[in-house]
Amino acid sequence: MKIKVINPNTTLEMTKSIDDAAKNIARTDTEIFSVSPTMGPESIESYYDDYMSIPGILDEIKKGDQEGFEAYVIACYADPGVHAARELTSAPVLGIAEASLYLASILAARFSIITTPYRMKTVTEDLIQHYGMNHRVQKIKALPIAVIDFEKNPSCANLLKEEAIKSVQEDDAEAILLGCAGMAQFAEDLQNDLGVPVIDGVVAAVKIAESIVDMHQATSKLKTYDFPEIKSQSGLLESFSINKK
């Protein structure tokens, strides 16, 4: 099966490391294509970045349906645009936060989430509430690190590890969720060090995507996730007009 993994930011090193994580976990009969949109932010570290990444994501979804993709993963822990993406396609659309929360809940009774930078703490809190998962989360912590530093600065791994150890030793976290797609590369080492499940959302989402495709299930097109109405978009976004339902 063909799964499109959309890194909503345009930093290709990050797309590459997300692609590595996805391919590493995908089944041999799964083809992973990881892309950055042709438009949007270098990284997602604010509501502004979050929303500005959505047109690019939706563009990739639209193209993806023509390219024959059977599932989509939106590889940013803010799950940007996931509800709109589900309108655009019948194929399942996975947000990595949602996927990681569900898998973590099966593996551990209580867990903590480490995100970056500070502002994404509020974004994540609201997301957890939206998914109804507050009761499982011990703490949400934010590192003082820019997202793209994970690709460039080896010391980031240490800061992440320190915070993860504190979560386990002081906050009673029984698993750690990596609250940023840029942390995917550290998951394995971290899990070895900590001895508890360390869940990377990209991995979680790819595996659930495979499952849903296997099930021949599709997004419900009744009511909420029905295709968007035929409608013009104007100006800079004219190419986002919907011409048929």
Add this chain to the structure above:
Amino acid sequence: MKIKVINPNTTLEMTKSIDDAAKNIARTDTEIFSVSPTMGPESIESYYDDYMSIPGILDEIKKGDQEGFEAYVIACYADPGVHAARELTSAPVLGIAEASLYLASILAARFSIITTPYRMKTVTEDLIQHYGMNHRVQKIKALPIAVIDFEKNPSCANLLKEEAIKSVQEDDAEAILLGCAGMAQFAEDLQNDLGVPVIDGVVAAVKIAESIVDMHQATSKLKTYDFPEIKSQSGLLESFSINKK
């Protein structure tokens, strides 16, 4: 004071009727400027439309700060992009859903919301939950009407009135919230007919905006609503790059 009212869709008849509602309620010393963005959807009737309207909204916020606006109203009941808008400016940013929920809670113990079309019911439910207002809402109802029909089709007023009467008589609603900016024009007649408060979010938001400006209060720039980081946006959205903080 100068308040910018942003109708996030590009249907100018609707911008005009929103402008009427805003000017009608604004104080004599308040200047209302109502705009549609230069890009985006004709109307907002899906998550797709909601997100696609945000770049245009944010563009208007950025321009607005240079134009000397002291407050912003985002005139769509999905409150699209409101958190990002609060990052971009120190001036207060009002969503019409949030504003109407707060004012209604002061005037009535329980109320219902009428939105349109069906899919926006889910959007509104999630928004109510996000604002913590579930306990005040009797029902959220959706009309089978396209948003722009409110500008064109006089019979829409009847459908809205019928549903409002049912809300009051059968669902114990003690006030009605108009869950779409396109309904603003019907608020006064409806209130006269029903004998309970009918709250239009545009009106509510303009008045709270005036209040906050009077208070010389500004959006907190600490942590969550700090200005977005300096960062490039690429492709179609290049003009949305942030060059200074």
Add this chain to the structure above:
Amino acid sequence: MKIKVINPNTTLEMTKSIDDAAKNIARTDTEIFSVSPTMGPESIESYYDDYMSIPGILDEIKKGDQEGFEAYVIACYADPGVHAARELTSAPVLGIAEASLYLASILAARFSIITTPYRMKTVTEDLIQHYGMNHRVQKIKALPIAVIDFEKNPSCANLLKEEAIKSVQEDDAEAILLGCAGMAQFAEDLQNDLGVPVIDGVVAAVKIAESIVDMHQATSKLKTYDFPEIKSQSGLLESFSINKK
């Protein structure tokens, strides 16, 4: 317009400083009349004081309607008697806790509340829950200070400031809400010192009251806030009998 600000306690120094705060923020065309009831507690520091202040508040509401007031502010952070006051009059009735929570939610994603003395912490917690605002509140803190000391003891300002600084630096509060009407006088200095919004409920309530009067909106008289039934009150409270609806 004429707004009556009711300081539910009988300490006139406090009524004076509440009056100053209200007049300072009111529009030039707003007349503020601040009163203490003719009966009730010197200050509100317990459920006992809270409830004992309500007859005096309701007395002021009843007189207020004859005096031509168009809106009422109940200036104690426990919002004593606010639901009963809304039954007694069609004019809007504002509690300062409710008003400050709503305005703060527009200006900051997360905030803390500082109240006094300890017992009011529980009162405030239950009030926050009643208004559905738990998810916005980082912490509720109580100072070891008697309410009337704010009028008499300059060192109280220092204790308040220390706690506010800790809220911002250690608890991630992005705004501070003053959980006692007696703190109104310190709001401006505190905001200058902290650099985040410091919200005084009296100010918030006066401004929302002006807004609602401008909107020609009134309390819904359908069901919950209908006028109280015609009914005798006996004994000491005989004068509180309701003779007409």
Add this chain to the structure above:
Amino acid sequence: MKIKVINPNTTLEMTKSIDDAAKNIARTDTEIFSVSPTMGPESIESYYDDYMSIPGILDEIKKGDQEGFEAYVIACYADPGVHAARELTSAPVLGIAEASLYLASILAARFSIITTPYRMKTVTEDLIQHYGMNHRVQKIKALPIAVIDFEKNPSCANLLKEEAIKSVQEDDAEAILLGCAGMAQFAEDLQNDLGVPVIDGVVAAVKIAESIVDMHQATSKLKTYDFPEIKSQSGLLESFSINKK
């Protein structure tokens, strides 16, 4: 032991029927003294009545401690003044709503509450939320009956029975809670007719009061329910001043 049952309204027929219900269920070694306060409303059918009943209730609590009572029951389903009453005395104070909710939760997985008149539906909803019991309640229903009619109008029993039957047959209620102390007299017949537990709050509260006295437990005087501060009350309420702690 001596238990004081306070009917917060001044309708003595109702005090009598509450006294009957309480005495009927009390142990032989329990002395029940049922009183109406010397001040306050004829019946409680609004927030106004609710709050106006509290001074009289608190007066009875104060006198009660001098009279040697070991527990108090506040016999109105709005639980008026219960938190203040707990401040005034070390003896346990029972609200009949709280007591009935707890006992019902032990006897039935889901139940409905029937109150009167309409406005008390909102009061009851907020009380259920305050006690954390929403998940157990199928429906809260209000009868179009004045409270004192239960003492005077035999047809009220029929209306109550009809609504209770509907609750069981249509709303899946597995028990019925009588949401007004005036309904106590109908509990036994109703339970015989319905075949499910019918819980009268007066009965529930008297039994839990006996239990707590047996346990030699007292209200915690640490923090929230500490005795009120020494403080003057002025005007009509001067006699409510607190002279010692």
Add this chain to the structure above:
Amino acid sequence: MKIKVINPNTTLEMTKSIDDAAKNIARTDTEIFSVSPTMGPESIESYYDDYMSIPGILDEIKKGDQEGFEAYVIACYADPGVHAARELTSAPVLGIAEASLYLASILAARFSIITTPYRMKTVTEDLIQHYGMNHRVQKIKALPIAVIDFEKNPSCANLLKEEAIKSVQEDDAEAILLGCAGMAQFAEDLQNDLGVPVIDGVVAAVKIAESIVDMHQATSKLKTYDFPEIKSQSGLLESFSINKK
């Protein structure tokens, strides 16, 4: 009346100390019979123990109905099997966690729970959520002590006392709930030391059981707690078959 107190574990020293606590508080006309089931775990310190204790509990309920018991107390703070027990009998069935939460809520506005060992913290958290009591609980703390050590190791009392003191002094707990039936023996001393209510669930449950029996109330047999269907159980559990309804 005859009340059966079921210690769900098979450690007879613990059954004895539970029996002492129950008899000590029971009325003179109440006969307490405390038993351990004929099967099941030595102590309950995990979900595994919790569920493995249930067949033995249900066996005692079945036998109890033949032996003429009028109420049952399940004396483990996980309230194991309480819903199934309510299906098996019309007599009231009390869980000690549920009973203690309700009585504590009447005596203190906020309280903490001390359980043992660590894993039971999660069990207790989920139970509190199930009963809707989160808003009353300051903290749930777990001691690093095996349950049966309470019977054997005098130093356990010290550890419990230390944690209870911290709860009161640092966590603002206004009462302490003993989250393990093995702690019953320390309740009185602890309360004397702390000066706040210390609630033992066995005591709370026995007293509420007496109350419900006095009220001639029974478990609702409509829907949820109806008797189990006639049905075979096979293998080791064959004796648990239900032969008549």
Add this chain to the structure above:
Amino acid sequence: MKIKVINPNTTLEMTKSIDDAAKNIARTDTEIFSVSPTMGPESIESYYDDYMSIPGILDEIKKGDQEGFEAYVIACYADPGVHAARELTSAPVLGIAEASLYLASILAARFSIITTPYRMKTVTEDLIQHYGMNHRVQKIKALPIAVIDFEKNPSCANLLKEEAIKSVQEDDAEAILLGCAGMAQFAEDLQNDLGVPVIDGVVAAVKIAESIVDMHQATSKLKTYDFPEIKSQSGLLESFSINKK
């Protein structure tokens, strides 16, 4: 990989149809072994049955680890014993309710659950609350059908279909969750008829189990899901003693 699917009841026709559903969806490299425990109820239709099925389930988990299974599915919609099973093994343990709720949340914004018989409605409601999924569920409905009738009585399919159609047409369900493992056989036809996703929990659980095994993830053994303590079980359950950790 080897996955053990445990039908917690002892009705082998049902184990067979569960096995069919599981094998039908499993990957070709997955070996499905479906079993009924050697002890326990014929079907699960009450809390009694639920708890009585757990020893048999846990027995199958213990044996499973020796047999080399890498994941477990507990195929009853009450998710009986799932937390204890997670203590017993490091392999992932899936409840079919939990699995179906998570997958459904990815495919549909709102869904309904159809269970059987009536009493399981309460069980399911409490389970949904436990998993934090209330906001996604439109309605939980119960059929008046015994669980094993699904294997024997062809007309059950019709009743299920009728209720599912009503859920979609009247209750705004955008997907249907089959709230009983015995309904698995009808999922495909129902989905064809309804045109919305029909989620069978067995299928959902098998696919997530495969995913977690692929990820080389295991249940967290820190704190909550640590192996049970070494401990004797007595009497009938002696064979459930834990001899090593």
